[in-house]
Amino acid sequence: MRLxxxxxATRSSLYAALSPFIALALTVVAGGIMFAALGKDxxxxxxxxxxxxxxSAWSLNQLAIKSAPLxxxxxxxxxxxxxxxxxxxxxxxxxAGALMGSIxxxxxxxxxxxxxxxxILVLGMVGGALYAAIxxxxxxxxxxxxxxxxxxxxxxxxxxxxxxxxxxxxDPQGFNFPQTIQxxxxxxxxxxxxxxxxxxxxxxxxxxxxxxxxxxxxxLKGFEIRVLGESSRAGRFAGFSSRRMVYFSFLFSGALAGxxxxxxxxxxxxxxxxxxxxxxxxxxxxxxxxxxxxxxSIVVAGLVLGLTYLGGEAAQIxxxxxxxxxxxxxxxxxxxVLGCDTLILYRIRLVxxxxxxxxxxxx
Amino acid sequence: xxxxxxxxTASLGMIAAAQAQDKxxxxxxxxxxxxxxxxxxxxxxDKARLFLQKEMGDEVKTKYVENVSEGPDATRVLQQxxxxxxxxxxxxxxxxxxxxxxxxxxxxxxxxxxxxxYKTADNLATYNARFYEGRxxxxxxxxxxxxxxxxxxxxxxPIPEVVRGIDSFMLGAQSVNPDFKIxxxxxxxxxxxGKEADAAKALFDQGVDIIVxxxxxPAPLQIAEKRGKFGFGQASDMSKFAxxxxxxxxxxxxxxxxxxxxxxxxxxxxxxxxxxxxxxxxILIMAPYENMSADTKKMAEETEQKIKDGFDPFTxxxxxxxxxxxxxxxxxxxxxxxxxxxxxxxxxxxxxxx
Numbered sequence: 001m002r003l004x005x006x007x008x009a010t011r012s013s014l015y016a017a018l019s020p021f022i023a024l025a026l027t028v029v030a031g032g033i034m035f036a037a038l039g040k041d042x043x044x045x046x047x048x049x050x051x052x053x054x055x056s057a058w059s060l061n062q063l064a065i066k067s068a069p070l071x072x073x074x075x076x077x078x079x080x081x082x083x084x085x086x087x088x089x090x091x092x093x094x095x096a097g098a099l100m101g102s103i104x105x106x107x108x109x110x111x112x113x114x115x116x117x118x119x120i121l122v123l124g125m126v127g128g129a130l131y132a133a134i135x136x137x138x139x140x141x142x143x144x145x146x147x148x149x150x151x152x153x154x155x156x157x158x159x160x161x162x163x164x165x166x167x168x169x170x171d172p173q174g175f176n177f178p179q180t181i182q183x184x185x186x187x188x189x190x191x192x193x194x195x196x197x198x199x200x201x202x203x204x205x206x207x208x209x210x211x212x213x214x215x216x217x218x219x220l221k222g223f224e225i226r227v228l229g230e231s232s233r234a235g236r237f238a239g240f241s242s243r244r245m246v247y248f249s250f251l252f253s254g255a256l257a258g259x260x261x262x263x264x265x266x267x268x269x270x271x272x273x274x275x276x277x278x279x280x281x282x283x284x285x286x287x288x289x290x291x292x293x294x295x296x297s298i299v300v301a302g303l304v305l306g307l308t309y310l311g312g313e314a315a316q317i318x319x320x321x322x323x324x325x326x327x328x329x330x331x332x333x334x335x336x337v338l339g340c341d342t343l344i345l346y347r348i349r350l351v352x353x354x355x356x357x358x359x360x361x362x363x
Numbered sequence: 364x365x366x367x368x369x370x371x372t373a374s375l376g377m378i379a380a381a382q383a384q385d386k387x388x389x390x391x392x393x394x395x396x397x398x399x400x401x402x403x404x405x406x407x408x409d410k411a412r413l414f415l416q417k418e419m420g421d422e423v424k425t426k427y428v429e430n431v432s433e434g435p436d437a438t439r440v441l442q443q444x445x446x447x448x449x450x451x452x453x454x455x456x457x458x459x460x461x462x463x464x465x466x467x468x469x470x471x472x473x474x475x476x477x478x479x480x481y482k483t484a485d486n487l488a489t490y491n492a493r494f495y496e497g498r499x500x501x502x503x504x505x506x507x508x509x510x511x512x513x514x515x516x517x518x519x520x521p522i523p524e525v526v527r528g529i530d531s532f533m534l535g536a537q538s539v540n541p542d543f544k545i546x547x548x549x550x551x552x553x554x555x556x557g558k559e560a561d562a563a564k565a566l567f568d569q570g571v572d573i574i575v576x577x578x579x580x581p582a583p584l585q586i587a588e589k590r591g592k593f594g595f596g597q598a599s600d601m602s603k604f605a606x607x608x609x610x611x612x613x614x615x616x617x618x619x620x621x622x623x624x625x626x627x628x629x630x631x632x633x634x635x636x637x638x639x640x641x642x643x644x645x646i647l648i649m650a651p652y653e654n655m656s657a658d659t660k661k662m663a664e665e666t667e668q669k670i671k672d673g674f675d676p677f678t679x680x681x682x683x684x685x686x687x688x689x690x691x692x693x694x695x696x697x698x699x700x701x702x703x704x705x706x707x708x709x710x711x712x713x714x715x716x717x
Binding site for chain 1: 398427428430433436438439440446447461481522523551705
């Protein structure tokens with residue numbers, strides 16, 4: 001006996017649309033069982049996870065802060081992944097953007113101008129794009145595997161940031177602690193509305209999602225991306241260059257990751273520290289696939305994932321659920337979403353070993 | 364009459380408030396940078412939380428959030444705790460500093476306590492322990508115990524806390540053997556068993572026979588155990604990981620401080636302060652002195668007593684690494700200097716990473 005996965009002959013658009021909801025329902029049921037088994041009230045646990053974070057302006061702001069970098073990065077990655085360019089190094093491009101964008105606030109803290117903030121943001125995008133250009137050049141010119149090169153460059157960026165804040169950019173007033181000076185007010189990304197906590201990064205994320213969606217679905221460029229992703233041979237016949245696409249997709253996603261990085265530093269942290277990301281660049285890969293590489297769905301996916309982070313904390317505080325359990329619950333969600341998506345396109349067949357060996361014999 | 368009435372209502376109100384305070388348990392909340400059972404630093408704080416819970420029983424309720432990254436995540440968690448009704452919040456990692464300062468400003472009615480930081484406000488106190496007192500004892504033991512006259516020192520970051528430890532260790536060692544040497548390895552992490560173990564191996568390969576660590580995992584001690592060499596535990600008693608290698612350990616003992624502060628909050632005597640206590644106040648305690656001769660053990664115990672009686676390891680004459688005089692004979696270091704300490708004493712063969 002063995003299991004086989006085979007593609008379904010027809011694709012049900014009804015189930016494709018229902019799939020996320022089925023997954024959510026399964027997560028709620030499985031999570032509820034787990035919470036009950038741990039001796040916690042499943043209803044209050046689920047309430048803390050999904051509802052409590054949506055009940056106050058404060059937590060909605062926090063949700064926007066947490067999901068902004070995830071959405072920005074994932075939208076960029078959707079272009080990469082749609083064209084089959086496996087950029088795994090968004091975390092490094094995030095850091096590179098943060099570093100490049102911090103040049104002015106750290107080295108010229110007294111310079112204030114209305115132009116300062118736009119320049120900082122553009123520098124952040126340039127930083128991310130330049131850093132993404134390295135694996136792109138290696139792939140396009142030397143045929144190096146971009147999964148490895150982009151991933152390895154993450155560690156280089158992390159260590160470079162570490163060195164920068166301990167060395168040349170260390171706050172001279174900071175008792176030798178590894179951090180830069182705080183950004184001045186004019187270098188700080190302001191909140192979306194006065195009194196709120198969420199900064200403009202979330203708006204940038206929404207704009208990026210809409211623009212990218214438009215590009216992917218409604219322009220020739222989007223067609224090119226999808227054709228090259230489906231089959232690079234077919235793309236070549238259409239006159240598209242997969243070499244140029246390597247550059248385009250990496251620079252595009254690198255720029256968005258860099259923008260996410262500088263927004264996080266300028267809007268939320270307000271200074272550089274040895275660690276500026278709890279793994280946004282990697283989590284965004286999950287977000288991109290949760291959103292099925294569609295920029296608009298990615299917005300939803302980013303918000304849902306952000307919600308489970310906040311919910312995990314709320315559950316720790318209100319019902320004393322351990323952080324590990326919160327992570328397991330998050331894992332449930334991802335597992336069911338990806339599982340449901342797979343089962344809509346494929347089905348599992350039990351193949352009896354007798355028949356299978358018979359087939360082999362026939363061959 | 365009107366004034367009297369006003370005074371009466373005011374005092375009635377105060378009584379009511381005081382009574383309410385007697386009845387309602389105080390909600391004390393904790394934020395950890397690691398997990399509550401990491402075997403080192405965060406576990407030390409969580410044990411202290413349980414100690415607080417046990418000591419004060421119904422008078423206190425505790426909550427904690429673990430694995431909180433420094434930066435925006437810490438700010439959010441602190442805000443969430445303050446909003447959820449915590450009366451006092453202990454932020455137990457240095458890296459939470461700017462987040463605590465920010466959130467303390469937003470919630471003036473909540474009291475905040477930040478471990479090992481240096482920024483205070485009306486509702487934000489800091490607390491730390493004079494761990495360097497313990498390191499002085501470690502230095503003396505190492506100098507007496509070592510056959511090679513050289514100890515290895517595994518360190519995290521060149522911050523004042525760590526530099527103080529190195530200097531104090533060196534002064535202790537020099538008081539036994541003026542030519543004592545240390546080899547320093549910076550691993551740039553507080554907790555990374557792999558890196559810490561590699562550093563320990565490299566040090567033993569270079570001929571040291573005792574290692575000291577200012578990182579949190581028991582990995583270096585486990586290497587010492589394997590090689591038949593010696594070391595000291597950090598933050599908690601690590602003898603179960605290395606029964607034949609641990610000479611003693613500097614054990615963090617935050618519990619009594621937490622009890623004292625929560626009690627102060629309940630009687631209304633809580634004030635912002637910068638607490639920096641030592642061996643005498645039992646905020647750090649020495650694990651049993653083991654795997655050493657009776658003679659060495661006696662010296663260690665006497666030194667511990669001497670420090671409890673008021674001896675300061677940073678008592679002159681002390682010369683800086685560059686040969687200039689830091690403290691004249693009989694002079695002791697000021698707390699401000701120690702808090703920002705960024706130079707070595709004479710005899711340390713290393714350059715501070717700049």
